[in-house]
Amino acid sequence: MKKQRIVIAGGGSTYTPGIVAMLADNMERFPIAEIKLYDDLAERQEPIGAACEILLREKNPDIQFSYTTDPEEAFTNVDFCMAHIRVGLYAMREQDEKIPLKHGVVGQETCGPGGIAYGMRSIPGVLEILDYLETYSPDAWMLNYSNPAAIVAEATRRLRPDSKIINICDMPIAIESIFADILGLPSRKDLVVRYYGLNHFGWWTSVTDQAGNNLMPRLQEFVAKDGYAFETEDFQHKHPSWQATFKKAKDVYALDPKTLPNTYLKYYLYPDYEVAHSNPNFTRANEVMATREKDVFNLSREIIAKGTAVGTSFHAGAHATFIIDLACAIAFNTKERMLLIVPNNGAIENFGKDAMVEVPCLVGNQGPEPLTMGTIPTFQKGLMEQQVAVEKLVVEAYIEGSYQKLWQAMTLSKTVPSASVAQAILDDLIEANREFWPELS
Numbered sequence: 037m038k039k040q041r042i043v044i045a046g047g048g049s050t051y052t053p054g055i056v057a058m059l060a061d062n063m064e065r066f067p068i069a070e071i072k073l074y075d076d077l078a079e080r081q082e083p084i085g086a087a088c089e090i091l092l093r094e095k096n097p098d099i100q101f102s103y104t105t106d107p108e109e110a111f112t113n114v115d116f117c118m119a120h121i122r123v124g125l126y127a128m129r130e131q132d133e134k135i136p137l138k139h140g141v142v143g144q145e146t147c148g149p150g151g152i153a154y155g156m157r158s159i160p161g162v163l164e165i166l167d168y169l170e171t172y173s174p175d176a177w178m179l180n181y182s183n184p185a186a187i188v189a190e191a192t193r194r195l196r197p198d199s200k201i202i203n204i205c206d207m208p209i210a211i212e213s214i215f216a217d218i219l220g221l222p223s224r225k226d227l228v229v230r231y232y233g234l235n236h237f238g239w240w241t242s243v244t245d246q247a248g249n250n251l252m253p254r255l256q257e258f259v260a261k262d263g264y265a266f267e268t269e270d271f272q273h274k275h276p277s278w279q280a281t282f283k284k285a286k287d288v289y290a291l292d293p294k295t296l297p298n299t300y301l302k303y304y305l306y307p308d309y310e311v312a313h314s315n316p317n318f319t320r321a322n323e324v325m326a327t328r329e330k331d332v333f334n335l336s337r338e339i340i341a342k343g344t345a346v347g348t349s350f351h352a353g354a355h356a357t358f359i360i361d362l363a364c365a366i367a368f369n370t371k372e373r374m375l376l377i378v379p380n381n382g383a384i385e386n387f388g389k390d391a392m393v394e395v396p397c398l399v400g401n402q403g404p405e406p407l408t409m410g411t412i413p414t415f416q417k418g419l420m421e422q423q424v425a426v427e428k429l430v431v432e433a434y435i436e437g438s439y440q441k442l443w444q445a446m447t448l449s450k451t452v453p454s455a456s457v458a459q460a461i462l463d464d465l466i467e468a469n470r471e472f473w474p475e476l477s
């Protein structure tokens with residue numbers, strides 16, 4: 037098995053140490069020669085890089101390790117770029133969440149006006165990394181978690197159609213882990229699913245075991261009563277906001293009891309409820325800064341101070357496993373069945389070919405081969421048509437520098453009640469994003 041060389045872009049991300057630790061623990065199925073971290077912010081990356089260096093030296097000194105802010109050094113001679121950047125950091129996430137809320141609209145990282153604002157910031161950041169990778173390692177694959185994945189995926193489809201990028205999300209697999217727990221199965225990998233939608237906007241239509249036995253009725257019975265409120269492996273899902281999200285899946289499910297919904301649909305289907313239950317002065321960004329960010333950086337500093345990572349551990353859950361599974365599938369042609377964000381091209385029969393959709397794919401060394409999910413019902417199709425139009429308008433607005441199109445995108449979002457509210461939010465977001473967005477006219 038060829039030893040792989042990896043660059044993690046967004047080296048200072050709270051998710052980086054978990055992925056590094058998981059890579060070091062998966063050498064048998066995914067052997068590694070080198071891990072490099074890359075970030076455009078040296079101070080942010082420094083503690084994470086220094087802690088990972090100690091951790092790897094103790095876990096596996098054969099893995100070459102370095103961290104840098106120099107793109108040529110980072111992207112030269114690698115097989116994979118695992119990317120998770122956040123352009124504007126949590127400070128801008130806070131703005132994405134608080135500005136819409138000030139206008140009585142859902143304030144969320146990837147949905148509604150907040151997601152649109154984040155999309156306008158992420159597009160150039162992700163394209164820059166993709167271009168570095170294509171320049172310095174033209175055969176490498178970019179596996180991209182950077183959000184908002186739906187908008188980023190549409191932007192890379194439009195602007196870099198031939199590039200080797202796969203956009204991914206860990207929400208469905210986190211929910212599938214909950215399915216496995218509800219069913220008393222050891223792992224989500226014991227399940228075979230059919231699912232369709234856009235990113236953070238989809239539905240399961242079938243869940244079976246490996247023998248083909250239908251497990252939907254047992255899941256539906258649970259979700260009808262409790263949503264996805266079941267003890268989960270991911271530590272941040274114990275936070276009050278995630279607990280509320282998992283409970284709310286019950287009401288989302290009620291709209292179409294034939295399927296099982298993605299948790300994020302609550303922002304589109306119950307926006308009034310979400311606003312009423314949000315604290316405009318303390319949003320999820322504040323919760324994350326006070327918990328995950330603080331914990332990861334404190335632990336990094338502790339490891340550096342002690343000079344050892346023995347007796348400590350960074351959280352590495354489904355998020356880390358999923359991206360390593362994907363790299364493995366490509367590197368070693370495993371043909372694993374995975375949910376990915378890909379061009380539709382008929383996978384959903386009655387939906388636009390040029391939409392970026394989230395569907396199961398078989399993954400091998402040529403990339404993902406989407407499976408056909410057939411024809412979807414009017415309710416889902418209507419919702420998806422509206423949402424995909426929002427995502428396409430954002431990308432058009434970015435490309436053309438068009439105020440008009442960004443206003444249309446905000447107005448079309450199901451989370452926004454009117455064009456006038458959309459415009460007021462947009463004008464505030466333009467002000468907050470001066471440093472990041474292209475000039476709009």
Ligand SMILES: NC(=O)c1ccc[n+]([C@@H]2O[C@H](COP(=O)([O-])OP(=O)(O)OC[C@H]3O[C@@H](n4cnc5c(N)ncnc54)[C@H](O)[C@@H]3O)[C@@H](O)[C@H]2O)c1
Binds near residue numbers: 074122124181183205
């Ligand atoms: N797709 C998914 O399902 C999924 C799941 C979890 C996290 N995420 C995403 O992963 C990303 C990281 O999340 P986090 O909470 O760890 O954020 P974070 O702020 O802790 O880390 C992001 C890092 O990216 C760096 N960065 C920003 N712009 C950059 C650029 N242009 N080039 C290089 N580095 C850059 C920052 O300096 C920072 O160190 C976010 O986009 C988040 O939304 C996605």
Ligand SMILES: O=P(O)(O)OC[C@H]1O[C@H](O[C@H]2[C@H](O)[C@@H](O)[C@@H](O)O[C@@H]2CO)[C@H](O)[C@@H](O)[C@@H]1O
Binds near residue numbers: 145207270272353
């Ligand atoms: O509010 P955050 O920053 O905690 O999470 C936002 C992200 O939520 C989803 O990812 C979950 C994932 O489902 C879970 O398995 C675990 O890894 O935690 C992640 C973070 O909570 C979502 O898929 C991402 O797109 C969001 O960025």
Ligand SMILES: [Mn+2]
Binds near residue numbers: 185204205206236
């Ligand atoms: Mn996601």
